[in-house]
Amino acid sequence: MSKRAYNFCAGPAALPEAVLLRAQSELLDWQGKGLSVMEMSHRSDEFVSIAERAEQDLRDLLDIPSNYKVLFLQGGASQQFAQVALNLLPESGKADYVETGIWSKKAIEEASRFGNVNVAASAKPYDYFAIPGQNEWKLSKDAAYVHYVSNETIGGLEFDWIPETGDVPLVTDMSSNILSRAVDVSRFGMIYAGAQKNIGPSGIVVNIVREDLLGRARSICPTMLDYKVAADNGSMYNTPPTLAWYLSGLVFQWLKEQGGVEAIGRLNDLKQRTLYDFIDASGLYSNPVNKSNRSWMNVPFRLADDRLDKPFLAGADARGLLNLKGHRSVGGMRASIYNAVGIDAVNALVAYMAEFEKEHG
Amino acid sequence: MSKRAYNFCAGPAALPEAVLLRAQSELLDWQGKGLSVMEMSHRSDEFVSIAERAEQDLRDLLDIPSNYKVLFLQGGASQQFAQVALNLLPESGKADYVETGIWSKKAIEEASRFGNVNVAASAKPYDYFAIPGQNEWKLSKDAAYVHYVSNETIGGLEFDWIPETGDVPLVTDMSSNILSRAVDVSRFGMIYAGAQKNIGPSGIVVNIVREDLLGRARSICPTMLDYKVAADNGSMYNTPPTLAWYLSGLVFQWLKEQGGVEAIGRLNDLKQRTLYDFIDASGLYSNPVNKSNRSWMNVPFRLADDRLDKPFLAGADARGLLNLKGHRSVGGMRASIYNAVGIDAVNALVAYMAEFEKEHG
Numbered sequence: 001m002s003k004r005a006y007n008f009c010a011g012p013a014a015l016p017e018a019v020l021l022r023a024q025s026e027l028l029d030w031q032g033k034g035l036s037v038m039e040m041s042h043r044s045d046e047f048v049s050i051a052e053r054a055e056q057d058l059r060d061l062l063d064i065p066s067n068y069k070v071l072f073l074q075g076g077a078s079q080q081f082a083q084v085a086l087n088l089l090p091e092s093g094k095a096d097y098v099e100t101g102i103w104s105k106k107a108i109e110e111a112s113r114f115g116n117v118n119v120a121a122s123a124k125p126y127d128y129f130a131i132p133g134q135n136e137w138k139l140s141k142d143a144a145y146v147h148y149v150s151n152e153t154i155g156g157l158e159f160d161w162i163p164e165t166g167d168v169p170l171v172t173d174m175s176s177n178i179l180s181r182a183v184d185v186s187r188f189g190m191i192y193a194g195a196q197k198n199i200g201p202s203g204i205v206v207n208i209v210r211e212d213l214l215g216r217a218r219s220i221c222p223t224m225l226d227y228k229v230a231a232d233n234g235s236m237y238n239t240p241p242t243l244a245w246y247l248s249g250l251v252f253q254w255l256k257e258q259g260g261v262e263a264i265g266r267l268n269d270l271k272q273r274t275l276y277d278f279i280d281a282s283g284l285y286s287n288p289v290n291k292s293n294r295s296w297m298n299v300p301f302r303l304a305d306d307r308l309d310k311p312f313l314a315g316a317d318a319r320g321l322l323n324l325k326g327h328r329s330v331g332g333m334r335a336s337i338y339n340a341v342g343i344d345a346v347n348a349l350v351a352y353m354a355e356f357e358k359e360h361g
Numbered sequence: 362m363s364k365r366a367y368n369f370c371a372g373p374a375a376l377p378e379a380v381l382l383r384a385q386s387e388l389l390d391w392q393g394k395g396l397s398v399m400e401m402s403h404r405s406d407e408f409v410s411i412a413e414r415a416e417q418d419l420r421d422l423l424d425i426p427s428n429y430k431v432l433f434l435q436g437g438a439s440q441q442f443a444q445v446a447l448n449l450l451p452e453s454g455k456a457d458y459v460e461t462g463i464w465s466k467k468a469i470e471e472a473s474r475f476g477n478v479n480v481a482a483s484a485k486p487y488d489y490f491a492i493p494g495q496n497e498w499k500l501s502k503d504a505a506y507v508h509y510v511s512n513e514t515i516g517g518l519e520f521d522w523i524p525e526t527g528d529v530p531l532v533t534d535m536s537s538n539i540l541s542r543a544v545d546v547s548r549f550g551m552i553y554a555g556a557q558k559n560i561g562p563s564g565i566v567v568n569i570v571r572e573d574l575l576g577r578a579r580s581i582c583p584t585m586l587d588y589k590v591a592a593d594n595g596s597m598y599n600t601p602p603t604l605a606w607y608l609s610g611l612v613f614q615w616l617k618e619q620g621g622v623e624a625i626g627r628l629n630d631l632k633q634r635t636l637y638d639f640i641d642a643s644g645l646y647s648n649p650v651n652k653s654n655r656s657w658m659n660v661p662f663r664l665a666d667d668r669l670d671k672p673f674l675a676g677a678d679a680r681g682l683l684n685l686k687g688h689r690s691v692g693g694m695r696a697s698i699y700n701a702v703g704i705d706a707v708n709a710l711v712a713y714m715a716e717f718e719k720e721h722g
Contacts, residue, residue: 003395004389004390004395004396005394005395005396007395007396007400009396009400009401009402009405010402011402011600012399012400012401012402012403012600012603013400014396014400015397015399015400017389020388020389020397021389023388024385024388024389027381027384027385027388028365028378028381028382028385029365033366034364034365034366034368034681034683035365035366035368035370035375035683036376036381038373038376038562038563038608039368039370039373039374039375039376040370040373041370041371041372041373041684042373042563044370044684074435074436074437074440074564074602075435075436075585076435076585076599076600077599078584078585078598078599079435079583079585079586079599081584082583082584082585082586083583086583110583110584113580113584114581194600196600201399201602201603201604202399202403202600202601202602202603202604203435203564203565203601203602203603203604203605204564204602219474220475220581222440222443222444222447222471222474222583222586223439223442223443223471223474224436224437224439224440224442224443225440225443225583237439238437238438238439238440239372239373239437239555239557239563240563240564241435241562241563241564241565241602241605242373242562242563242564243562243563243564243604243605243608244564244602244604244605247399247604320395322395322396323402323405
């Protein structure tokens, strides 16, 4: 086997090598049962134990209060954009949305198809380089919920605070920063997150939903998209994505072994400071985001001269530093440094960036 | 590693050992790229080549005409039950459904939430042991489509013919018998199939849809559930379940290596004859289904005395013959003998059943 590369992909993203090794060793025969996890009935004792352990480990990691259900669903965050509205936005009601980048815009577009959406705040006046403070937000009095995206994967813009919405449930797309540091789940009505950044492979999405928000689905909501149906059936109204659920559970176990979200948060802080500090001190690289809104997980950066992009990427590839090309909608570079991307990867990246700057700067 | 068991699970079901071995060997490092398939961007050259090859292999296997799109979606057949109606049943229109068991009933219930459903035929008068011939069907003149389930996984009831619906598109849930033998795709408007029987792990569903049926989605259809959106984006409107897609592709490659659907069909015929012939000749076991409607994939059977169920299952488990317990809704036994369950497994099962009958018959 060749050496494992340093993988800075924005998602599907790097997974812990220990998780892959464990999955590999069990792939044909889970714990001596003579079959793979993906060949088991989802209702078998074996799989139910895997599913329940995954949920409990996630509950432990995020200290999820007992009045929240944890769901393992399909369709990714994009399907949630509809699902949130179909479950929580009454036909004649209104919802507040905060627009901070491409993903929150998509959430707004989709919700608008099903009801009245008020854009309570937008980062557009700041060219999406800063998040407007809550004093600038225009929240509705009668909103069914307030929705925001806690980390914009493409723009590299992250909330370092939790909005205060009183009795109005706060709903957040936490796909690209869930489990990256401690968060107070009790502040939210619902958190959802596609797995393919900090949880597991693509094809599974985690919802953490406060119980009082269940049972509000509109009549036009497909049964499979009704959170209450999912909750009442332990996320097994039909066959769930068992392999992805199992792999997510292995990631949760790994994260506990790393010391949990507090410990990984300290490491993530070190990683992001290492990279941003280097960028800020350099003469070749730059990141335009307001310092307090910079994403810990997704670090977009530009080279002073676009013509250097190609040689930069080629040199990175040659050194096993993969997937640094920025999103096609914004260009430049992006280093995604999720939980499974270690400080060694960040150090290797910085070393290469320094070397490249010395040659081309 | 312990011996691999014979796995008769109805789904998620046995996968070819060769596929699992291949996946295992590539799990940490796909073709020397230094990362797992599940760690790759779905838009990377590497993954796109995996995805395209999977589609092409499926097209080859089923001889899918060029005016059909092949989609790789999420949510399983249960989500399709809503999706079919949201895409193909106009608000003021009507659809014909044929009821042959538990899955077609679920499809009918879900579609009825979104429009006018006519149950054109039902197997109920036959206690779900026989499929009413088309001369008994009461098709509507103005139906938007006709829907049926080609194989009822729980009842073990399978169509050995394709309904004739003229210009009305024929839509079928082929989850549990797709790829089990040759089928004329051009007879259908759409075929859909959850993967976890003959395709791959759970968490992915394949749709084969005639192009003229795209673009009919209702305004209340979530964007992620719109077939045209999926088709226009190569099933990558958002991040697809890449690992499940890759594994499905490995199964398609394996199936081609077995000689394709004609060859596997002959083997499946041998397998089903071996098992049903043994059951029919025995004094202890019975299957109630009309012979021409017996499923090749799912063989439910009962023991003459229910009190023998427990010792039968215990003895089977001890011999590594797993997951023979019937669905909780019907009881008894069920042997699912999908493509990946070889004739050796069927022979081992029959040998055990004969031995058990000799002891307890």
